[in-house]
Amino acid sequence: MEIKNIICSMALVGSTVLTGCSTAPVVKVPLEYSIEMADAMMARYDSIVHHMDHLDKRASWQYDYALLAEAIGKLEKYTSNPAYGKYMKDFFDYYVDSLGNIRYYKLEEYNLDKIRPAVPLFSLYERTGDSCYIRALHQEIKQLETHPRTKEGGYWHKKIYPHQMWLDGIFMASPFMAEYAKMFEQPQWFDEAVRQITLIYDRTLDARTGLLYHAWDESKTQRWANPETGQSRHFWSRATGWYMMAIADVLDYLPENHSGRNLLISIYGEVASALLSVQDPDSKLWFQVLDCGGREGNYLEASGSSMFIYSFAKGARKGYLDISYLDVAHEAFDSLVSCLMKPDKANGWIMTQICGGCGLGGKPYREGDYHYYVTEKIVENDPKGVAPFILAGMELHDADLVLKR
Secondary structure: OOOOEOOEEEOOOOOOOOOOOOOOOOOOOOOHHHHHHHHHHHHHHOOOOOOOOOOOOOOOOOHHHHHHHHHHHHHHHEEEEEOHHHHHHHHHHHHOOOOOOOOOOOHHHHHHHHHHHHHHHHHHHHHOOOHHHHHHHHHHHHHHHOEEEEEOOOEEEEEOOOOOOEEHHHHHHHHHHHHHHHHHOOHHHHHHHHHHHHHHHOOOOOOOOEEEEEEEOOOOOOOOOOOOOOEOOOOHHHHHHHHHHHHHHHHOOOOOOOOHHHHHHHHHHHHHHHHHHHOOOOOOOOOOOOOOOOOOOOOEEHHHHHHHHHHHEEOOOOOOOOOOOHHHOOOHHHHHHHHEEEEOOOOOOEEEOEOOOOOOOOOOOEOHHHHHHHHOOEEEOOOHHHHHHHHHHHHHHHHHOOOOO
């Protein structure tokens, strides 16, 4: 396959970031913005098969680009345009061969980030009937059967991060397990999906604010970890966003009579309420470090805000959250378009103020202090922001139809 273009995250031009904004009127409905954002990405890059990895410059089985492909592919349902579905399918067909082997995937790495890219394979199998997707899904579940765990059964985020659970990892694995459980009638994976969500909630919850710390170290030996609780130091917007999206998506598959369902809905509501308390009152968006809105260096962050919009809209549509959360989601979406999106004359829209990435520990060591979170690279059009934005627009559209707004 010949690939003409390569996707890469683009560093934000200059050093100016918004800590607040005054919104201009938004004249289009959210779904239109999702379509225009997807069209802009497709116009820039004729394929997302090959992208530039900033470290080793090679393609990889990577969750963020897979999520972008998934989000774009879902637009076929709303537009009846097969180009969106083909764009998604081309991506996954590059990685999954006819025998179901996944290019660049290594089970022995035990990395939860490598589970999430497989989620669209469920729909591809249902659409095509091609058994290669089934075989690939079975490969992924084998990893989770032997993935390292904490003493309580929580999955390590990665083998290279022993004894650590990160909020990010819940989105990477739990929705996959829930959908696998439903498709293959293996209910033990429902139980596992719920266990991971509840375990990390208990271990990362800050009782005072109701917010969740980015991660937890069972061993309490990492420099970033509180020596008494094992919790990391700050509430990172996108980590909480991944977690909320995970609960929303797991509930799509979890049986109504499952013993953990009500608990997940309760957690969903508790975290949503905590997020309302730290929403910026002026912009209606959320800051990179959630509870430090007025602190120097902090900024309105696009990916986390998009994830909260998605989670609030879906929660309202499904009845997990009060209907008022749909109004919150709409207001935040309109503000995000006004504040953090800029037009590109050639190719539509550019999403700004996306955190390039935040982790903990590793080499070089990431301390997880405030300075670290606000000084990591800020990028434009990163799939970790663009994909949730596209999904949020679709979810707002669906919620408006169901709730007859």
